[in-house]
Amino acid sequence: MSDVRVRFAPSPTGFLHIGGVRTALFNWLFARQRQGVFILRIEDTDQSRSTDESIQAILAGMKWVGLDWDEGPFRQTERMDLYRSYAMKLFETGHAYWCVCKAEELEARRKEAEAKGLSPRYDGRCRNLRIASPPGDAALRFKAPQTGQTMIDDLIKGTVVFDNTVLDDLIILRSNGYPTYNFSVVIDDALMGITHVVRGDDHLTNMPRQIPIFEALGFAVPRFGHLPMILGADKTRLSKRHGATSIMAYKDMGYLPNAMVNYLVRLGWSHGDQELFSRQELIEKFSWDHVQKSAAVFNPDKLLWTNAEYIKASPPRQVAQALVPLLEQAGLRKEVEAVSDEWLAQLVVLVKERAKTLVDMVEWVRPYFGQIVTVDEEAARKFLTPTIIPALNKLIVRFEALPAYSKSEWENSFKQLVEEEGMKMGQLAQPVRVALTGRTASPGLFEVMEVLGRDRTLFRLQKGLERASTG
């Protein structure tokens, strides 16, 4: 048992994206390694941007990659009373004050400051007004320290120091009564007993705004860890224009969740030269010491390779299970229902070295469903020609003489015929391949026959022969 308590706190303003998953993953790994608690918290205090669909998408994404949480999901909008009471506590203890500046005025002043090349900070004009009974549309501001320094020993970045002179008084309660992020985060992290706040390093500059709030309220300050960003190929922050950023898009593209996790964890973390890790190994080997400090470029090629490795190494039945929904989407529902799980697993074994994604795999696997195979026209024109008729005929006769399919027997029979006819292996193999699979590229011929079974093999060879005769 340990007292580690960490959290993943996304805001529900869109889908669960790649960067979010990686942040969640590092938190989850740390919690599992230390037998701590992983909490899921939904930060939905911006009522204009938060949606229920987003919450569902986040939960679905977390489940897909197998990041289970121990507490939550909590929603900040269900904790409003808490934020308000702590905000009032800050007011009563003199750590906060009412601000009657209008949003539009603040906006205008900020723009003005920017135009002059100054820091767009709040000038603190309401700080000493001592407004005791504010109008309904006042906001509450926290009195930030104006001298000294705020520092942390970051899990990843090491010592980070800010001069408090750069701070301004941030709003903690909006005029509509809703708390702002920097405030609700502190209250929740404190109340939920979070021991390690691990988040993206775009939050690093929020740290000096949050720590004084912890202190003003007498809360213990947690440890922080700021993860580097994930960048697109152009080295700017990963966004829609870099292609898919939603984790679920990768499910649709045929990626395995474990492959996603493996790729993402290696983006910014390493364990010597090792590239592939089981979930258990990840939990055992994870360490903050080996988390990179600098941003990483998302590399789709390497993700694809990782996925291919997982397709090859995962239990075939498990891959088959993940493949079924895609097969059904591809219009093979009836065909899939007609076959056994074992046979599907066999099919996976047949093609797993060729498919880099499940979507790829659907195409590789398609010829093995149904009695008849759709033959590629160009392939037929090239290989199912009259010249192949005699050899194909003899092959069928020989195969028919063999009562049951046996890989070695059929292969020997095939090779013997090739030799007797004075052909090259490929001269007979390619026409047979086209007859059997409809294509010029396929897995090994005799593995294909095994999956097809004796009857369908014979049937398709016969069809191929007819095709060669009619042209």
Place this chain on the structure above:
RNA sequence: GUCCCCAUCGUCUAGCCUGGCCUAGGACAUUGCCCUUUCAAGGCAGUAACACGGGUUCAAAUCCCGUUGGGGACACCA
């Protein structure tokens, strides 16, 4: 503009803290060869990096300073 963070092959990274073992290792991608009934997979080999400039030291990828470059933050967004 101000503040913060960062800097090893095209990309992900090992090495850096605790200088010599670094002629800088691995992986992806890429090129060539091998294997081969096709396509893959696999095997072998190759190209490719310490951002720059100063220090410190017998010795610097490693420690220090500066420069440059990149990223992030400066909201009644999170």
